[in-house]
Amino acid sequence: MDVELAAGVEKTDRTEGARRAEPFSPEALARELNPAQVEAVLHPPGPLLVIAGAGSGKTRVITYRLARLVATGADPRRLLAVTFTNKAAGELRERVDQLLYGRMGIGSRGLWVGTFHATAARILRQWGTAVGLRKDFVIYDDDDQKRLLGRVLTDLKVPERMFPVRQVLSAIDRAKNQGLSADSFSSSDYFDDVVGKAYRLYEERLAAANATDFGGLLLTTLKLVAGSTPAALEIAQRFDHVLVDEFQDTNSVQYRLVRLLSRQTGSITVVGDEDQSIYRWRGADIRNILDFERDHPGARVVKLEQNYRSTGHILRAANAIIEKNSERRPKRLFTEAGDGDPIVLFEGETERDEAEFVASRIDAALPEGRAPRDFAVFYRTNAQSRVLEDALRARDLPYAVVGGTRFFDRAEIKNLLGYMRAVANPDDGLALQRIINVPARGIGSSTVDKIGELIFERKISAWQALELVGQDEELLATGPRKKVAAFVELMRRLRAEGATLGPASLAEKIFEESGYRDALAAEATLEAEGRTENLLEFVAQMREYEREAEEPSLHGFLERVALASDVDGYDPEKGAISLMTVHTAKGLEFPVVFLTGLEERIFPHARSVDDDSAVEEERRLCYVAVTRARTQLHLSRVRRRRLSGQELPGIPSRFLRDLPAESVESIVMARPAEYGNYGSSEGRGPWGGRWSRDEPQASRLPPGRSAAPRSTAAARTPGEIVVEYDAEETSSPMGLQVGVKLRHASFGVGDVRGWQGSGADLKVTLRFPGTGVKTILARFLSKP
DNA sequence: CCGTGCTAAGTTTTT
DNA sequence: CTTAGCACGG
Numbered sequence: 001m002d003v004e005l006a007a008g009v010e011k012t013d014r015t016e017g018a019r020r021a022e023p024f025s026p027e028a029l030a031r032e033l034n035p036a037q038v039e040a041v042l043h044p045p046g047p048l049l050v051i052a053g054a055g056s057g058k059t060r061v062i063t064y065r066l067a068r069l070v071a072t073g074a075d076p077r078r079l080l081a082v083t084f085t086n087k088a089a090g091e092l093r094e095r096v097d098q099l100l101y102g103r104m105g106i107g108s109r110g111l112w113v114g115t116f117h118a119t120a121a122r123i124l125r126q127w128g129t130a131v132g133l134r135k136d137f138v139i140y141d142d143d144d145q146k147r148l149l150g151r152v153l154t155d156l157k158v159p160e161r162m163f164p165v166r167q168v169l170s171a172i173d174r175a176k177n178q179g180l181s182a183d184s185f186s187s188s189d190y191f192d193d194v195v196g197k198a199y200r201l202y203e204e205r206l207a208a209a210n211a212t213d214f215g216g217l218l219l220t221t222l223k224l225v226a227g228s229t230p231a232a233l234e235i236a237q238r239f240d241h242v243l244v245d246e247f248q249d250t251n252s253v254q255y256r257l258v259r260l261l262s263r264q265t266g267s268i269t270v271v272g273d274e275d276q277s278i279y280r281w282r283g284a285d286i287r288n289i290l291d292f293e294r295d296h297p298g299a300r301v302v303k304l305e306q307n308y309r310s311t312g313h314i315l316r317a318a319n320a321i322i323e324k325n326s327e328r329r330p331k332r333l334f335t336e337a338g339d340g341d342p343i344v345l346f347e348g349e350t351e352r353d354e355a356e357f358v359a360s361r362i363d364a365a366l367p368e369g370r371a372p373r374d375f376a377v378f379y380r381t382n383a384q385s386r387v388l389e390d391a392l393r394a395r396d397l398p399y400a401v402v403g404g405t406r407f408f409d410r411a412e413i414k415n416l417l418g419y420m421r422a423v424a425n426p427d428d429g430l431a432l433q434r435i436i437n438v439p440a441r442g443i444g445s446s447t448v449d450k451i452g453e454l455i456f457e458r459k460i461s462a463w464q465a466l467e468l469v470g471q472d473e474e475l476l477a478t479g480p481r482k483k484v485a486a487f488v489e490l491m492r493r494l495r496a497e498g499a500t501l502g503p504a505s506l507a508e509k510i511f512e513e514s515g516y517r518d519a520l521a522a523e524a525t526l527e528a529e530g531r532t533e534n535l536l537e538f539v540a541q542m543r544e545y546e547r548e549a550e551e552p553s554l555h556g557f558l559e560r561v562a563l564a565s566d567v568d569g570y571d572p573e574k575g576a577i578s579l580m581t582v583h584t585a586k587g588l589e590f591p592v593v594f595l596t597g598l599e600e601r602i603f604p605h606a607r608s609v610d611d612d613s614a615v616e617e618e619r620r621l622c623y624v625a626v627t628r629a630r631t632q633l634h635l636s637r638v639r640r641r642r643l644s645g646q647e648l649p650g651i652p653s654r655f656l657r658d659l660p661a662e663s664v665e666s667i668v669m670a671r672p673a674e675y676g677n678y679g680s681s682e683g684r685g686p687w688g689g690r691w692s693r694d695e696p697q698a699s700r701l702p703p704g705r706s707a708a709p710r711s712t713a714a715a716r717t718p719g720e721i722v723v724e725y726d727a728e729e730t731s732s733p734m735g736l737q738v739g740v741k742l743r744h745a746s747f748g749v750g751d752v753r754g755w756q757g758s759g760a761d762l763k764v765t766l767r768f769p770g771t772g773v774k775t776i777l778a779r780f781l782s783k784p
Numbered sequence: 785c786c787g788t789g790c791t792a793a794g795t796t797t798t799t
Numbered sequence: 800c801t802t803a804g805c806a807c808g809g
Contacts, residue, residue: 085799117799142798214799282798381796383800403798437785444785565799583797605796621797644795645800 023103024068033057033064040302041065045241045267047296049289052273053333054318054627055309055589062245062271063092067099069241070108077110080239080261082119084246085565088587089113092245112239116254117214117563120221123235124212125555130231131224133212136555138425139562140206140213143409145169147430148209152201155456156194163194171195172202176215177251177283179222208461210427218253225260237264246587247272247292251283259295268296275322275331278583278621286327307333307627309589311340313663314626314633320658322623325616343659346636347652348669351384351597354636355391357667358594361634362577363395365592372398376578376590378625380603383643384596385579392577402580403566412520412531413538417561419510420503423494424554429455429462436466436487439519443487447480466491490514503557504542511535582625593629595622598637598653622655635659 022028029038037057040050041064052058062081070076083089093113100106114122125135140148149172150165158168172195175185182203187193206212212220225235242262244250247270250258262268270292277286293299307315315335322328346357362375377388382404392399407413415438421431433452437443454465454475469475470485494513498506511517520528545560546552566584578590582603597603604618626633638650 115799217799278797279799281796383795440786442785446785563799581797607796617797642800 024064024071029064033060034304034306036302036304036306037061037064039300040304041068043269043300043302045265047266047292047299048269049247049292049299049301050269050271050304051289051301051331052271052304053307053331054273054276054624055307056304056333057306057308058245058271058273058304059092059095061304062243062269063095063099065269066092066096066111066243067103067108070096070100070106070111071104074240075110076108077112078238078240079243080112080119080241081243082116082245082258083113084115084249084587085567086115086118086560086563087565087568087570088245089115089118115563115565116250116257117217118559120217120257121559121563123221123224124217127224127231127235128220130227130229131220132207133220134210136210136425138209138211138421138428138431138555139217139559140209140211140430141562142169142214143414144211144430145213148205149198149202151452152198152205156197156201158194158198163191163198168195168198172199173215174283175199176219177253179219179253179256181219181223205429208427209429210425211430215253218251218257222253222257222260225257236260240265241267241269243269243271245271246276248274248277248286248289249279249282249284250288252285252288253283255285255288255291266296274328275325275620276586276624278586278617278624280617303331305331305333307335308337309630310335310627311337311631313339313342314629314631316663317343317633317659318623318626320660321619321626321655324658325619327613327616339663341632342665343663344632344634345656345659345664345666346634346669347666348636348638349640350638351387351641352391353669354596354638355387357636357669358388358596358634359391359395359397361594362392362397362592366397370592371575372577373572373575374591375594376580376585376588376592376628377594377596378580378582378585378628379596380582380605380621381597382581384602388579388596392579398574398576399579400570400574400576402570402578403584404581407534407538407569408561408564410531410534412535415516416507416510416535416538417558419494419514420507420554421558422491423498423506423510424558426463426491426495427461432462432466432491435514436484439515441487441515442483443480447476447484450476451484498554502542502546502552503554504539504546506554507535507539507542511539582621585628586624589628589630591630592632592634593625594634594636595625596636597641598635598656599641600651600653601648602641602643602650603653603655619655 024041026038026042029041033041034057037060040048040061043065050058050061052061066079066081069079081089081092083092090113093108093111096108096111100108112119112122121139124131124133124137128135128137146165146169149169153160153163153165153168171192175195182196182200185192185196185199187196203216206216225232239261242258244258249272258268258270270289272289274286274289277284280286293301310318312335315333319332346354348354348357358377362370362372365375366372377399379385379388385401385404389399389401408417415435418431418434418438421428422435425431433448436448451462451465451469454460454469455462458465460468466484466488470481470488473481475481476484490513494506494510498509501509517532520532542557545557549556549560567580567586567588570578570580570584570588582595601609603622604615608614608618635656637652637656640647641650642648
């Protein structure tokens with residue numbers, strides 16, 4: 001057997017290679033891996049396709065393969081591994097390191113591990129000048145993209161009605177994912193004609209802003225590597241081995257990129273599972289898997305079909321669901337584990353019941369040795385998380401929503417980031433526009449518009465325009481001109497003083513000198529306090545970054561923020577129940593999983609039900625969700641669901657029909673006897689938990705309060721309380737409807753136990769379900 | 785120019 | 800139901 005030596009021949013001689021590879025010899029590997037896994041690990045450099053079913057030890061194979069390559073002499077700095085998320089990249093790096101240190105006493109320093117986008121960014125920072133990109137370019141996220149394109153469409157005088165930003169942007173993105181640059185974009189109809197024009201101007205503006213977007217990172221890198229510049233040749237020879245995880249979710253540009261990066265040695269390993277392809281809408285192309293075999297004649301294909309994660313019932317359900325797809329090659333996972341617990345299917349009346357079911361189940365399992373981190377609750381769309389949060393919160397169960405509206409998306413964070421971006425890159429027009437009047441400094445929209453026109457007409461950068469306007473007396477009235485000049489001065493000062501500072505210190509300086517801190521302090525509202533807290537938290541994150549990054553820098557931090565994925569925020573150490581969309585759950589596993597909302601038009605989603613191949617993707621999504629569970633899987637559906645205001649009838653999802661009956665145990669909630677009569681209906685559900693529905697009930701006003709018009713302002717900060725008045729009730733001395741809303745929970749009036757104080761501030765005593773009575777400082781957002 | 789209040793609009797999944 | 804965008808009055 002010479003196979004295990006092959007990887008080492010390049011850098012080491014035979015005996016040296018054999019000695020060092022000892023811990024990774026076929027015999028040693030056979031003790032830890034199954035035969036298919038061993039084959040994948042030992043395959044000599046050269047094209048290798050690993051079809052890895054869910055839970056089949058894929059990560060193990062990748063880790064061992066990388067470690068073994070290094071152990072047999074490969075230079076870790078010449079090894080590239082591409083993962084789907086930053087989190088996966090970090091874990092992979094760590095495991096390879098552990099494996100190597102533990103067995104060989106050597107490390108894997110310099111190993112290139114990252115997402116496609118992070119890898120592309122890294123390549124462009126180093127070699128991007130060859131394609132006209134400056135080293136200090138910034139990355140625009142989708143929000144920036146939208147705003148920039150909106151501006152472009154306005155300048156092109158394109159009617160918004162016929163060409164919504166959203167649609168034009170997705171057309172541009174689609175083109176980019178397929179490798180079409182603005183120049184090569186050809187139009188076949190009127191819509192494409194407009195898209196093409198917009199695309200070109202959009203790219204022009206991006207370049208002027210010294211920025212690129214997600215698709216641009218990949219496309220520009222491809223262009224760079226495919227070229228014949230010295231840089232292109234250098235990069236093409238840069239890596240001896242390339243490995244791609246989640247290959248089924250790569251798009252055309254990504255595939256072409258890895259082909260080019262690996263063409264020198266031909267050592268390319270791709271790992272994927274067509275049944276887990278869930279990003280077709282983002283340009284992913286399952287055909288890449290088929291093309292791989294075509295493009296690499298003689299490629300070895302290894303199938304991993306033994307599942308080590310889930311129990312028999314769960315795996316049978318997963319197989320039953322995925323087998324209905326026609327666009328797939330046959331594959332069947334098996335396990336040697338026992339049947340385990342049957343799958344629990346809950347059928348309830350409303351989404352509240354569903355949430356209550358989830359919460360009560362978890363609550364009941366905790367005393368029996370389960371920790372909160374063992375549980376995950378999945379849903380198809382982010383909007384479904386709210387009720388679930390309410391139910392968990394009501395029971396004081398620790399939970400964390402992974403992804404969704406991100407911390408970085410909050411206005412105050414974006415403002416601070418806007419400053420930092422403008423400091424890092426003076427040409428970032430969007431960033432400048434965002435912060436030019438934050439805090440309010442008297443530069444209104446008309447001034448901003450004038451500057452915008454100037455940029456357009458004279459084809460100058462945003463910063464040049466600002467400088468110009470601040471000096472030239474012709475362009476603006478004295479008042480605004482002085483204000484702009486002061487802003488220009490502020491930015492100059494920040495840039496000069498911030499040049500040597502780390503991100504955290506720079507952020508603090510910005511917070512201070514921009515007047516943002518003072519402005520928030522002056523507001524003196526709970527909301528402003530919350531914003532300040534968020535900003536301080538953000539600065540703390542920067543400090544954390546400075547501690548752990550290899551070479552912390554402002555650009556590095558901004559890049560990390562731009563390329564952060566939703567799941568990167570998942571930290572099992574938090575010890576919380578995890579809530580996330582099914583997409584975010586990909587790649588994770590949990591002992592106990594709840595998959596909610598199994599109704600037609602929810603899962604599968606309404607946007608997919610009319611299209612067979614879209615339904616197949618939903619089915620794969622369902623398969624992904626089900627295969628996340630290790631020992632317990634709960635599925636749930638309800639008979640009516642309120643979604644964005646209106647109530648929809650809940651029809652059982654088609655996926656439920658595919659479940660093997662013998663693996664499922666149903667819990668069906670009886671229809672309440674008094675259908676539609678809420679009020680104080682409270683009782684015991686069939687699963688033993690408490691369930692209740694409370695609609696606001698009539699109650700008396702605190703003494704001394706008079707009637708007021710109805711107000712429904714929403715609370716914006718935790719701890720803030722909104723008290724609602726209902727004008728219709730004012731004539732009745734029996735009282736006003738009073739409901740209390742916290743940020744995440746509503747309280748019926750029955751829960752309001754007392755009041756203290758008068759005026760805008762008062763203390764309200766509330767009964768929290770399950771946790772007793774608490775007194776909270778309340779504030780009327782609208783004046784009584 | 786700023787803040788408030790209203791209306792209208794949208795609502796899958798995300799690097 | 801929520802949010803974003805807009806018109807109006809200060």
